[in-house]
Amino acid sequence: MQRVHNFSAGPATLPLDVLQQARDELLDWNGSGMSVMEMSHRGRHFMTIAAQAEQDLRELLAIPAGYKVLFLQGGAHTQFAMIPLNLLRGRASADYLDTGDWSLKAIAEARRLGGVQVVASSAASHYTTLPDPADWQCDPAAAYFHYTSNETIRGVEFHQIPLPAHADTPLVADMSSNILARPVDVSHFGLIYAGAQKNIGPAGLTLVIVREDLIGQARAGTPTMLDYATFAGSDSMYNTPPTYAWYLAGLVFQWLRRQGGLAAMAVRNQRKSEKLYAAIDDSGGFYRCPVAVSCRSWMNVTFTLADAALEPVFLQQAEAAGLSGLKGHRLVGGMRASLYNAMPEAGVDALIGFMSEFGRSHG
Numbered sequence: 001m002q003r004v005h006n007f008s009a010g011p012a013t014l015p016l017d018v019l020q021q022a023r024d025e026l027l028d029w030n031g032s033g034m035s036v037m038e039m040s041h042r043g044r045h046f047m048t049i050a051a052q053a054e055q056d057l058r059e060l061l062a063i064p065a066g067y068k069v070l071f072l073q074g075g076a077h078t079q080f081a082m083i084p085l086n087l088l089r090g091r092a093s094a095d096y097l098d099t100g101d102w103s104l105k106a107i108a109e110a111r112r113l114g115g116v117q118v119v120a121s122s123a124a125s126h127y128t129t130l131p132d133p134a135d136w137q138c139d140p141a142a143a144y145f146h147y148t149s150n151e152t153i154r155g156v157e158f159h160q161i162p163l164p165a166h167a168d169t170p171l172v173a174d175m176s177s178n179i180l181a182r183p184v185d186v187s188h189f190g191l192i193y194a195g196a197q198k199n200i201g202p203a204g205l206t207l208v209i210v211r212e213d214l215i216g217q218a219r220a221g222t223p224t225m226l227d228y229a230t231f232a233g234s235d236s237m238y239n240t241p242p243t244y245a246w247y248l249a250g251l252v253f254q255w256l257r258r259q260g261g262l263a264a265m266a267v268r269n270q271r272k273s274e275k276l277y278a279a280i281d282d283s284g285g286f287y288r289c290p291v292a293v294s295c296r297s298w299m300n301v302t303f304t305l306a307d308a309a310l311e312p313v314f315l316q317q318a319e320a321a322g323l324s325g326l327k328g329h330r331l332v333g334g335m336r337a338s339l340y341n342a343m344p345e346a347g348v349d350a351l352i353g354f355m356s357e358f359g360r361s362h363g
């Protein structure tokens with residue numbers, strides 16, 4: 001067996017401990033005589049797995065009472081539609097921050113379903129900065145305020161929660177690529193959502209954490225499967241949930257608790273990303289990160305080579321050195337190293353070593 005260091009943005013690397021546990025339990029989960037994949041979602045074994053996963057997540061994020069945790073399907077893309085369908089609540093429009101490719105997709109989908117006001121945009125900097133809160137044009141009557149906490153494609157992250165100017169406006173965050181990377185005060189939010197395949201578990205599961213008073217007000221005509229109330233009232237088991245992905249997410253939550261929880265992950269994630277940014281910044285211009293220092297992501301480190309013609313060579317030699325998934329998103333090119341929770345520090349060290357060697361032989 002030969003495992004590489006996998007820097008893919010998603011689906012992404014998972015903790016080796018978790019994969020080994022899943023392997024050990026694959027054919028017979030806990031004496032049940034069957035695989036988790038083969039169990040009824042309504043049977044007692046899966047009920048135990050599901051409840052434990054929710055409880056571990058609640059402890060990790062210190063989710064206060066008054067919030068539902070929903071285990072859904074459809075990815076973050078389905079949330080782009082479910083949020084306006086459920087949260088507009090008869091209001092004319094919602095406020096959105098435009099900080100990159102994912103917020104633009106959320107904005108485009110919301111526009112199909114209601115009014116959208118773009119409060120501020122960092123398009124002018126090619127999304128290498130974040131808009132200054134002093135310039136945001138927030139609507140006091142907005143149904144909610146939506147932002148993307150980490151822009152996975154360009155590697156731009158909010159290091160502070162951008163609280164809306166009007167305290168009553170529910171705050172909604174797409175945390176697909178940085179949920180569980182650090183502690184966050186959930187009580188500031190109306191709704192948090194995340195596709196699982198970056199920092200939670202395998203693809204096929206979508207997590208939604210939503211304040212209970214925002215549930216049950218979906219617009220008339222909302223399909224049953226797009227109404228949060230459907231899942232809030234059925235422990236996310238209105239129809240067959242993605243049981244195996246839910247189970248694996250639960251193993252990841254337990255692994256995170258064993259690592260010391262989110263405060264410990266934050267220390268590790270900051271250290272991992274800062275050493276990689278330092279290697280880029282100290283390369284004498286051989287490598288360059290386009291993102292402003294104050295909003296560089298801990299999760300997705302983007303960089304280019306001064307000589308763009310060397311990029312395919314870099315990628316090919318990196319792959320040969322067991323460093324996989326470093327090609328940047330097709331929209332922006334360059335390189336991207338995704339350093340989610342499951343990326344060990346040794347993987348980052350190996351990448352830095354490779355980059356320095358590559359710089360020496362091609363500089």
Ligand SMILES: *Cc1c(COP(=O)(O)O)cnc(C)c1O
Pocket residue numbers: 010074075076077078102148150151152174175176177195196198
């Ligand atoms: C990957 C990603 C998405 C899209 O997720 P899907 O689960 O594929 O729909 C949305 N937002 C962010 C920030 C992402 O990183």
